[in-house]
Amino acid sequence: MNTTAxxxxxxxxxxxxxxxxxxxFPKLSAFSNWMVTGFEKSMLPQALVVPFSYALPFMEFxxxxxxxxxxxxxxxxxSGAGIMILLIFGTSLIENWEAIPSQLIHVMIFVWLLQFKGGNGISVDQVLLKR
Structure with a gap:
């Protein structure tokens, strides 16, 4: 695997x-409200959606x-693949089919990078492993 690629x-x-x-981050409350509103008619309880909506930006960051x-x-x-799988599940529950391809592409990239992790030669991980 090419390390530059x-x-x-x-x-x-x-x-x-x-x-x-x-x-x-600057609009965390508005983002949470948007997400909660989007899931109002889904089977997910608000008690799950609210904490997830506040945690998601931090996890992504x-x-x-x-x-x-x-x-x-x-x-x-x-972790990134796991978050995307949760997002795909939630997106399916609200039938937002247009968002799923982007989420699937992220999962495919995460999995591909995992599959070829030997190519991760330009990274802090490699610097730490050389010690």
Missing amino acids: YLLLRLAVGASMFGHGLVR VIGFLLIVGLFTEVALI
Whole structure:
């Protein structure tokens, strides 16, 4: 696996996750309200949607940051895929079929990067492993 190609793909998906989290911080309450409103008619109870809606931007931000710098890359990739799977499930419950392809693409990138994690040669992980 080409380390430059791996780096570029890791940076791209990391920037996506980081950006998703970052832009939601200043409007966290509004984001939560939007998400709660979107799930009003779903079978998910508000008691689950509210904490998830507040935690999601932080999870996206941290996972994105870790992927950008290449720190705890494997954990970040598994966590990112897990979050996307939860989002796909929720998106299905509200029948927002248009959002699912983007979420699936994120999962495919996370899984692909996991499959070829030997290509993660340009990362903080590699610097720490060399010690």
